Amino acid sequence: MKTFFPLPNWLKTYPKAHLNQDILAGLIVGVIVIPQSLGYAMLSGLPPVYGLYSAIVPVLVYAWVGSSSVNAVGPVAITAIMTAQALAPFGNLPPDDYARLASLLALMTGTFLWLASWFRLGWITQFISRGVTAGFISGAAILIFIGQIKFITNIPITGNTVLANGISFVRHLSDIHLPTLMVGGLAFLLLFGNRYYLAKILPPKYQFFSKLMPLMVMIVAIIVSHFWQFDNLQIKIIGDIPQGLPQFVLPFSTSFLPMIFQLLPASALMALVAFVSSDAVASSFARKRQEIFYSNQELKGLGFANIIGAFFQSFTVVGGFSRTAVNVDAGATSPLASVLSVVVMAVCVLWFAPYLAPLPYAVLGANIMVAIVSLIDMTTFKKALVSDRLDALAFAVALIGVLVFGLNIGLVVGILVSFAGLIWQSSRPHIAIVGQVGNTGHFRNIHRHQVNIDERLLIIRIDESLFYGNAGSVRDFIGKAVQSRANCQNVVLMLSAVNHIDLTGQEMLITLNQELAQQNITLHLSEVKGPVMDLLQKTDVINTLSGKVFLSTVEAVDKLV
Template identity: 55%
Template structure:
């Protein structure tokens, strides 16, 4: 019988007071440092800045209670923000209130899909998103995010959901730039880039290593305070600089998302599905990485459930879609977080910001928020992965470029689909071109290796062929062609031995190919043999003509095959 304590998360039931000080400090640090980031991501999503703080309250609490990671910091992130803006682009003129409700509806749809996937135990699906596709998608999204923020640092009213759209509208409104806005945004961007990428030149000559690290982290917050103060003192809003205005005080309210007609819901469904996939892949990547580093278990299905419920709860408490953030999780861990209690403390900081600082943040220029996002997003352009893929795996590099170019040319959703299609096409191409090696015996070892890579002993009367792939409809003809080519290269060989150690499955088409191959060999007075067939494979083909009508024999090992056929050849 379950007790009341059994319903509590494991981390609460086993919480120790020695974790309390570090959890509290980590929660406060994360809460303070991500305030400007949260405000900026709301703007990136096309929402009033306060929604960034809303998104960092209820969803964070739900994930802390139900999520799979002890240290992952969930909240508004760049990818979900830009995908929200892209998905709701056609609704942007419906008014800010209705747009915000649509953003909450999208979050609830994403959460529902994630929750259903978790209940269906679909956590394994993340294995099918290649590194090339995910890196290309994120890199392309980063470029779009960067370009989209130009409107805030220049006052040029650009819009669109792809690079062509942004550049076209920018060209049409180039004369609308505002000098003071450009100075504020450009200078802020320059300072933030120097702080992020040249801190070893700025802070470390002046401070110790640990102090320099904190100076780098606190600088965006200090810059926000300075810019807000200057805006208030110098009256930037009266000089044409856009500011965020008074942030509504109070906590996010329970609000039923706006439900348009059913057709609009269906239109949003593909976007919600792709967002759910990206939220899961990005969040689980962060959570599983830190679980491995901390020697903690990671449950992909629980991660799906936790993220799903967090987004569903956010959908009815004025949030847009959230995910696990790598930067905020890194800060959380570096600050000493040990359990999700740190996230509860972070929520308290956000609540304090809503209650106490709404009026104080009113003069904050949008130019600073845009510059903050632009500076932080540069690091997501993953040139290193493209370079590595180009050197080691050109097919994965093709997937990267397909996703990257697709995102820039056609938008986030279409770009991701293009990347996935190229990735799956690459997988099919690889599987349809299996490696079939002619092998020989390493002298006096009983081991068999590729004749083109090693000095091995071959046999005039026998061809040993190692099939390095499972056999299915996509590669059966290719395998047949390899075998025929080998027979032409060694016309005197009468014994053909297929080494099946790497074959885990043989589908119906491949079975028919093997039956046909056996018949062809018999017509030429040659025999087909198998060695090293795995048990599960033999269970499938044991009662088929592949075995029952086989012209040769099935051997437990290649050594047995070579010994038996060599002895038989000598006797004849």
Template identity: 55%
Template sequence: MATIAARLIPRWLRQYQFSILPTDVVAGLVVGVLVIPQSLGYAVLAGLPPVYGLYAAIVPVIVYAWIGSSNVQAVGPAAVTAIMTASALHPYADQGAEQYVLMAGLLALMVGALLWLAGQLKLGWIMQFISRGVSAGFVSGAAVLIFISQLKYLTGIPIAGNGLVGYLSSMLMYARQLHPLTLLIGVSAFTLMVMNRYGKQWVWQSWLSPTYAKWAERLFPLILLGIAIILSMSLHWTTKGVATIGSIPQGLPTFTLPYLPDFREALNLLPTAGLMALIAFVSSSSVASAYARLRGETFDANRELTGLGLANLAGGLFQSFPIAGGFSRTAINVDSGAKTPLASLVTVLVMVIALIAFGNALAPLPYAILGATIMAAIIGLIDVTTLKSAWQRDRLDAASFIAAFIGVLVFGLNTGLIIGLMVSFASLIWQSSQPHVAIVGQLADSGHFRNINRHDVITYHNLLIIRIDESLFFGNSEAVHRRVLQATQQYPEAHEIILIMAAVNHIDLTAQEMLSTLNKELAIKNKHLHFSFIKGPVMDIIGETPLMNELTGQVYLSTIDAVDALKGI
């Protein structure tokens, strides 16, 4: 029984120290209060009634707090998963709100199942293959689309589409439906939000202490929400054509059986569900692993997959849409003093209270305020800094960023991500096919050997020492073969060719055949091929092959041994 209890009760709760209870409670209260407007806005972004943003911040958060890998990550509705939900379910928008809600729950179930299955298969390593350029380009492109999509709430124009062209064309087509009062409310709120977020040194820090300025900045969206509700009621904005969220149903999310689609519908949703699962995992694990390093904790990517998967599965059964770890809410959670997932459970309590007690109070809130909130928050996700850094240091990663960014804007989220991944993998293949091969010489009287183009080294007229800095496989074997032959033509007097294999961790069959051919070609020219510093696992592979049986030279333990033995020949 004790073993079963230990498995069911998470370690953080079994080892909980009550001395940190006050900080967890405060952090949970702060996050819960501050993300209410954000949660409502993300539900609207997903094409759902606002209340579903609060639903998505209850059951999935409880499950992740119990099972997830991070002690401080705050999961819930996220901008990228919200807009991907809207994009995936766009064909169902005309089939009624009830059908759309059920499809959103189904999508959460599919995302959760894929994440959970990936966790069981120990696929956490897949995160390593999503380059920084691809993820940053995708998120930046999605941020631009999110920003533009919210213009319909600030203008009253029914903007729709999957890409930039679709959004802009629909805006031009229905421009006459612009609602001046809605535009005034939305632009005013957006301006105030931007000033609060990016002009805090003038708005707050010029007259408040750093501590009070920080809290003023965080509380401002909530204060603005309250002011908008009061103005909407007193000035009767609803009767003047301003769209408001209306009465929010009171009560908690209920257990809802998933919608069972036909095979074709499920097949159509599966690619989007797979991409959403990938993005949710990458974004969540990035946040969780970063804070784990800062806190000196371990991060288990497979446990993160399992926790995030079960959170989405549970959410899909309790009126949620796909969720992920949130950058901003996690930062607030940590900065407010959160130590354990208990803070997230307190946040859930705040959401429950909001649903039970304050549903009717939110009814007069204009959609324009929610749109402005999302637009102001989303600007920070347009990652210009990463693009500049990649352009200066790694043009291939910059190309992946640009490909993902433009692909998302032109073709939509799913196709844009695939384009970015294809460019990233193409650059990886290109890099692998261009291995670094250096001609080296000896540093003074030491046993070290360095590139002759970078260091003042000693060379020997009868020796050509070449260092191969990559593993050898079918993708780069021809490039290595060509580079070695070019070096022998450049130094025709050298008849002893030494290949330093210290950086070679594997030699596949194609590369073995290439080396055998090279050995024969050098022998025809009265040159001998030698190897130095072959690792044990590599020697296990090539030890009994024709390459070693027909080798015209020798295999040396170290390069200095090879030089000492051959320089006098």
């Protein structure tokens, strides 16, 4: 009998030889991501312990259902700040209700992801350009960086845009707390120096020390805070953390019904961002490891991870690049490494939670600021400026949109610009007038190569499928080309690159044939693909064609010249 959660293939065929590698990777990832998990919960507006909760049940579910063998899911910066912005209108709720609302948002996001897998929409990521995703993530990273200033200065900065944050910062500049700034500033310098300098100069065998630095800084901060009584110095600390594993809690109630409709747009956008980012991470590592990857299975894994996690005090989780990179570098070979990282988290919340109480918020803020700098991806923008101006425009619009209007509007505007660019490109297909290279069967662009041309014969190669979006542009190009050849008697459309011709494209060819016939010019087709020919034979394109359909362009030249 087929079960709802069948035993995953990796567990059925797990090689015992990989066990030691996965154990080591699980322990390393579990230890390293503790500071990140605490910080991302804080970033989402939740008590830090919810970051640990979110790295337990969802990770187990993804390990069972997900597509990637090494993708390490958990709380990440992008979904954390999107959670905070989505729940900003409900900031006055009691902490428990706010936490349940964050779990409800995860449930809704997971449901969208699961529905997308059910409808097999894994292909949708192909239509969101690299420029949009890089611009959105870069803009979000800048907002996150600015937002953490309040934790290392104690200045109550608020707002969802750069302008709002800037105005808030200036208005409350006098509220800066020097002891907090000293703690946060020192932590930032240590972590920044470790990540961008120490990690580069350490020999490979000592890289482990650099990876553990955030945890070491956190432990030292806890010890110093405990003995110096940071709370007496008015340096904000985490305080008491509930001890124990996450509990089963319904993430909804009847009073949440009006809020569900308000959260629908945000949850849909979060589902899109979660899938795009997680799919990019998981698929890239799958290619490097020469493993099979299924986008629809990834949707299903993320969906169930968020749906089930929502009932165990989790907020939205996704596959993170840095977390996955650490997992791979540590030697992970299967999801068993993620399962063992859950054991580390469980031990932390069961026995070590009380010891986290003296940890200053300033240290967590500094840790997030340093981690987030790497997400500002100007390299992609520079490459796009050189090779793809449309993608560079999409990057800039998404980045500026996020900074000026906030995450949700910025992402939507970026996607719209990306689609507009796609439509614009599709409406301007590459078309070339070609000639024969010597006596060969090759035909090349007359503006790029030395070719043979006969003024009585015009050969035009169309390099895109013909559809309603570009039929007019193709017709205009052919018309101008014919006008430039005063002695033209035959026009051959070389269709070797045309994979489909829709109804508008068919009507364009019929009209073109009639107009050329009125000018005593015969229209011919060559190198028509089988499926396209099967389609055209049922239409008036072939029935009314004044010329012939040639198997090859060489044959057309031989017959017509």
